[in-house]
Amino acid sequence: MLENAYIMVAIILIINVVYVSLYTLRMILTLKGRQYIAAFISMFEIVVYVIGLGLVLDNLDQIQNIVAYALGFGIGVVVGSKIEEKLALGYITVNVISTDPNLEFTRKLRDKGYGVTSWFAYGMDGDRLAMQILTPRKYELKLYETIKTIDPKAFIISYEPKQINGGFWVKQVRKGILGKKNKPVEYKPEE
Known part of the structure; x- marks a missing residue:
């Protein structure tokens, strides 16, 4: 399944969107003084991060993977901000x-x-x-x-x-x- 370039790009994109969304949410929760929830989220965040980064590093010769990683990062910032906006903490x-x-x-x-x-x-x-x-x-x-x-x-x-x-x-x-x-x-x- 990971042999297909399109599937690999989609997986990397989705993983990074999830990772950066969790990262953004964790940072906001930390700033709001909710460190225990932030710590719990960080456990999932780091697992997703390691998997996504591993996929990219294993395939550095594939430029589309790097582009998907970068694009997922940008989309993740927006998605994380929207989630926080909906939660409206504080x-x-x-x-x-x-x-x-x-x-x-x-x-x-x-x-x-x-x-x-x-x-x-x-x-x-x-x-x-x-x-x-x-x-x-x-x-x-x-x-x-x-x-x-x-x-x-x-x-x-x-x-x-x-x-x-x-x-x-x-x-x-x-x-x-x-x-x-x-x-x-x-x-x-x-x-």
Whole structure:
């Protein structure tokens, strides 16, 4: 079966797509602090890598194998990134500056279950409402849509926090409340 050049190219391509996808996923999991899952994935990753590289090194005189290996590497980066995008691991912090300093904006977001800290600000053209919102990445696009519906002119910037500690909202998210209902998340003091 490995005698056929087309089959060899296909196998090398698929092996490298799988290898680099696993590699990308492992790196992302490591960066997100999920080292045990990353270590488990790395066991499969290295087996796939050794098999794929072995096939190429055994057939270095076949340029199509090297091309398949390189092409599989590039495709694997894209596939791995798409997998991570679908998993949407972690949280994002979204800073919003609204042109309308009305606190109704904050209430509407809280009614959707988002944790919002807000304060009044002053911009070049007058009063503003500044907000900081923490949300799981899987709700990121939904949050942007909600913000744009409330204030299409809102300035939005987001980033991924490195560490999160404390706050009642984080406990509510871990319990799975956000996204299940459109009721406000009630504050429950720590006991």
